[in-house]
Amino acid sequence: MSIADMPHFSLEQVAAGCRAEAERSRSTELGYCFELFRRALEQLDQAAWQAVVAQYQRLILRWLHGVGLSTDDTLAEDVAHEVIERFWRTLAGRCTPLTARFPHVGALLKYMRQCAVTTVLDRRRSERQRERLLEQAQHAYQLDLPVATAGEDDIVERIARSEQLHRVRAWVKAEVGDPLEQLVLRLSYSDDLSPAEIASRYPEHFADAALVRQIKERVLRRARRALLDSGTDAAEPLSD
Amino acid sequence: MTDQGDFEHTGIGEGDLLAYLDGDVAPALARHIAHCVLCQRDLVALTALDARFSAALLRADCPSAETLLEYTASLLAPQIARQVDTHLAACADCRAEFALIAAPAALSLAERVMQSGRNLLRAVLLPPPLLATSTLRGAAPVRHHYTAEKYEILLSIVPPLAPGGTFTVEGQLGDAVPGEVRLLRDELLLRSDIIDDLGFFAFDALAPGVYTLQLQLGNSVMQVDALSVGEA
Numbered sequence A: 001m002s003i004a005d006m007p008h009f010s011l012e013q014v015a016a017g018c019r020a021e022a023e024r025s026r027s028t029e030l031g032y033c034f035e036l037f038r039r040a041l042e043q044l045d046q047a048a049w050q051a052v053v054a055q056y057q058r059l060i061l062r063w064l065h066g067v068g069l070s071t072d073d074t075l076a077e078d079v080a081h082e083v084i085e086r087f088w089r090t091l092a093g094r095c096t097p098l099t100a101r102f103p104h105v106g107a108l109l110k111y112m113r114q115c116a117v118t119t120v121l122d123r124r125r126s127e128r129q130r131e132r133l134l135e136q137a138q139h140a141y142q143l144d145l146p147v148a149t150a151g152e153d154d155i156v157e158r159i160a161r162s163e164q165l166h167r168v169r170a171w172v173k174a175e176v177g178d179p180l181e182q183l184v185l186r187l188s189y190s191d192d193l194s195p196a197e198i199a200s201r202y203p204e205h206f207a208d209a210a211l212v213r214q215i216k217e218r219v220l221r222r223a224r225r226a227l228l229d230s231g232t233d234a235a236e237p238l239s240d
Numbered sequence B: 001m002t003d004q005g006d007f008e009h010t011g012i013g014e015g016d017l018l019a020y021l022d023g024d025v026a027p028a029l030a031r032h033i034a035h036c037v038l039c040q041r042d043l044v045a046l047t048a049l050d051a052r053f054s055a056a057l058l059r060a061d062c063p064s065a066e067t068l069l070e071y072t073a074s075l076l077a078p079q080i081a082r083q084v085d086t087h088l089a090a091c092a093d094c095r096a097e098f099a100l101i102a103a104p105a106a107l108s109l110a111e112r113v114m115q116s117g118r119n120l121l122r123a124v125l126l127p128p129p130l131l132a133t134s135t136l137r138g139a140a141p142v143r144h145h146y147t148a149e150k151y152e153i154l155l156s157i158v159p160p161l162a163p164g165g166t167f168t169v170e171g172q173l174g175d176a177v178p179g180e181v182r183l184l185r186d187e188l189l190l191r192s193d194i195i196d197d198l199g200f201f202a203f204d205a206l207a208p209g210v211y212t213l214q215l216q217l218g219n220s221v222m223q224v225d226a227l228s229v230g231e232a
Helices: A003-008 A011-023 A032-041 A046-066 A073-091 A105-142 A152-161 A164-175 A179-190 A195-201 A209-229 B014-021 B027-035 B037-056 B065-072 B078-090 B092-102 B109-115
Strands: B119-122 B142-148 B151-158 B167-173 B180-185 B188-194 B200-206 B209-217 B220-229
Touching (some): A011 A046, A105 B037, A209 B037, B014 B027, B065 B092, B078 B092, B167 B220
Antiparallel strands (some): B180 B188, B180 B209, B209 B220
């Protein structure tokens, strides 16, 4: 058998060749691992894809720990699965021939590692959203609002995981077209500036903090109506 | 309507409540809001909505991490890639994420061992024994003693017979285990040798430099990093 025959090799031969190849220096690679990827991503061969997963799952776990994912083993495996899914979703059937974008297996593994980094970044973004919710809940407690202190994390977690945040974002995208409203929302919620800070930084747009607050109030009132109509419990308190 | 303090509840709007949340209302109004049941109810609802906006709109204008990934790998349509270009120029958060995704990370030897499904054992250099007289002589071999879990290995770096010559690395496993030894430099395989029945192996004609040794022993790989040959 020669390497040129590789497309005709059985999957078992290719997978075994890849396992052996992975143990050797990259300079001696013959292309078994690349062939495995090619079958999975170009031909959408599920068995080949399973062989790819089996071959590289441990490596992905190692990468995840290497890029700062600190979590227990079970959760790490879930995250590794997300990485694998992302790799598949973004490449399968999209790069034909695979060599046009990934000339060798090293390039594919580099991309797989980038998928791992991206998955960790996604989790960090979600974590930052939860922190925002928690900060707001703590602010409510400081104001002695009639909310209980128990179950705070549960509620925040439920909101963060639900579709509520997506609906809020979608509503803003669809319904907030006024440039001043967009600016107030961005500065208030993305950049976390107070109305007084916004007014002092953008005096050409806002004469004072009250005007900023008026615009914010207008948007929130519309949002509450729309989100309640759509079934999103926008006014559910942040704690029980 | 409930009357609290100096204020009628009627006429207090969300703007007042927002100002209260910002700590920016007159003391009398603050007192009213703090004690008015209706205001407190509205405030809870407003806080909840405000919190959702705060979380939902966090980096709302930023491309998703996956879009940054596809941008890094040149998988985006040109028009979208240009939008990401423009956004990156203005957004420090996305630039930092892009840098993390794009950071070069060639597979290390250790990663390749993990990739193969083998157990990587990093050899630990044990402290040298008390100096024997032979080690004080100029051209005597330098000996190192490494251990990794159940394995022990003795390495001798034999200097050249004449100045400018080449070095030899000789090794012996504490217990003779069948296997293969690979010598690498800058992660490239230079040579390999078979561990003989007595646990010996050797590499001769080596230029001075820093090498890596990998001993493939069953399902484990014992790795000796940064083996300095003929270098101070």
